Amino acid sequence: MLSIIKNFSILFFFTIYFFLYFHIEANNTFKIEDSFIFRNLSQDIRLSFEDKEKKPFSIEPESFFQSGSDFPPGLKSDKGSIFKKLIDNPCWIQFSFIENRKNLSPLYLELGWSAIDKIEVYYRNKEGTFIKKESGDLFPFYQREIPEPGFIFRIPSYKQKKQDVLLRIQSKGSVPISLKLYNHATFTELKSQKTLMHGIFYGTLLAMFLYNCFIYIRLQDKAYLYYNLYVFSILFTTLILDGYSYKYFWPTKPSLQNNTLLFFINLSLSFASLFCISFLNLSNLYTKAYTFLKAYTFFSFIFAVISLFTYKFYFTILIFFSIFIFLILLSFAIYQKFRYKKEPNKKFFALAWIFYSIGIVLFISWHLGLVPDYTIFSHGLHLGAVLETLLLGFALADKIDLILKEKKVAQIEALENLQRIQILKAEVTQQLEEKVEQRTRLIKIQQLELEKQIDLAQRIHNTLLPKKIPETNHFELFHNFRPMMKLGGDFLDFRYNRLRQKLNLFICDVCGHGIGAAFLAVMVKMTLDADESKEENPAKILKDLHEHLDANLAGNFITAMACHIDLRRGRLQLASAGHPPAILFQSGEEYQLIKPKGKLITSGITPNCENSKIKLTDNSLLLLYTDGLVEVRNKQDELFSETNLANLVAGNLDKSLPEISELIMEELESFCPGSLSSPEDDISYILFRYKK
Secondary structure, three states, X not given: OHHHHHHHHHHHHHHHHHHHHOOOOOXXXXXXXXXXXEEEHHHXXXXXXXXXXXXXXXXXXHHHHOOOOOOOOOEEEOOOOOXXXXXXXXXXXXXXXXXXXXXXXXXXXXXXXXXXXXXEEEEEOOOOOEEEEEEOOOOOHHHOOOOOOOEEEEEOOOOOOEEEEEEEEEOOOXXXXXXXXXXXXXXXXXXXXXXXXXXXXXXXXXXXXXXHHXXXXXXXXXXXXXXXXXXXXXXXXXXXXXXXXXXXXXXXXXXXXXHHHHHHHHHHHHHHHHHHHXXXXXXXXXXXXXXXXXXXXXXXHHHHHHHOOOOOHHHHHHHHHHHHHXXXXXXXXXXXXXXXXXXXXXXXXXXXXXXXXXXXXXXXXXXXXXXXXXXXHHOXXXXXXXXXXXXXXXXXXXXXXXXXXXXXXXXXXXXXXXXXXXXXXXXXXXXXXHHHHHHHHHHHHHXXXXXXXXXHHHHHHHHHOOOOOOOOOOEEEEEEEEOOOOOOOEEEEEEEEOOOOEEEEEEEEEOOOXXXXXXXXXXXXXXXXXXXXXXXXXXXXXXXXXXXXXXXXXXXXXXXXXXXXXXXXXXXXXXXXXXXXXXXXXXXOOOEEEOOOOOOEEOOEOOOOXXXXXXOOOOOEEEEEOHHXXXXXXXXXXXXXXXXXXXXXXXXXXXXXHHHHHHHHHHHHHHOOXXXXXXXXXXXXXXXEEOO
């Protein structure tokens, strides 16, 4: 790879030296005979440039063709400097010919560069007076004498007469001096040939672009995306260079012709860098080249944006220098890629850039006047671009073929691994089935044992609940308990002292369900049974309950409500530890929601409960309940709520307590079907009716 680059560099500099050494002064007058077909005017023209220091000035065309070698005032000679194309001054070109043909036909003068701002052409008519024609990118396309992408002028000739032709060329950037003179038949034939060749060139680029667009849509590979964007930018670059963009895309906007050329050149360099990074996988294999090309991509995008607003000569030189920097970086990246890993598709990739580099060097050398005005040089960019596009397409196709082969090998290996896995899976499955069967038998045994223990716990838990309701004329009492599971966390109790006519009610809700909650409920029962001395002070009962259970709560909590009723005096005391409010119904009054001050019972927090005292009247009804009763939700996500419960009871105070309880259950099932058969929480409540 390095030897190819080295040999190409030696050949390139030898070519420059050759044309520097053998540059010949022009001969300005030639004859046109009957055998004339076309003539390259490179050696027949005389060049001069306007002197910036002597502006403004006016020059008559006649002054160029006076005898002698002196130039008109305000002009300076260019005696053979091959770098004359780089001077950013208006350029004057003169040549003369003598018409010796018998059959006269129009002659066509063609300028080989289509990006010229302004062209003035002077030639003599029959009377010998100079006629002036104007054209260029500063004029709308429709004003051109011959509507072709390039600049072509019809030059009349007169038998046995000398025709003097003078051109003034002015442009912002450098202009290669390429002039050709054709007879009518040759011009028509070359026009058809050029149209055909350009059609093949652009058709090839467009076909590769569309084909690889379909492949990108299918594969979603970034390399194809960058390749398509690169081909698109190259396509537009050559369209601008050949003048087709001005003819078909913006014929009335001359300012776009120059700026868009530099824009698409920089854009193509940016996408070329991204394509190389993706195709060669430089981010993983060679980070230095990846970093350099990434930075180059960034600056190319910056130059592309700048070029839309300015077209300066030094900026053009900077872009040419940037192209060579890109080729050097790319050559280094390709060399490193081949050095670390040789793959067939990289050969196409390397050849593509070698051919394109040769085409760029030939084109720039022609543009700078370093080589003769031959088609191989003036169209070097086209030739390099189409070869590069095809070879890069082959490289991508070869890469996909390599990926498919690797994928096929991977599939075969995966199939073999899958077969081994299936065999291993069958063995493991058999072992697991045996273990599962053993484990299932063990689980069934344990489940039966656990169900026995749960049944035993349930029976024990049920023994904690009141069994018999005392018969007395002073009150009625009814309670209901429906656990969510076999074991619940709700607990209720009452104690009746017939001798002293005192009644204590207690209800609580232990957080959670199942065995743990039921265990805490047992501890609550044991604590209440252990201390009966404070039954007349509900707040003290709850405080002592917290003290006894504090060490065993382990993050759990209990809500509770304790009541003491003096049946002789009709006095009610209530204390609450974060429990839902009690509901009191008295004759002739609205129901009351009674919620004394107090926090729930949990570890490390004192409940600070306070007693609330209320005077009872005859047939007063008190309802204590847990949150599982009022927090039932229906399909509309509505709560059953204390309000619905209170209104239901308030409308049926004349009924017995069992009937009221049955109405509560019916209303609950109607509100949320299935809430009784599959409750989401334990449901407990106590109904108490006072009688004097």
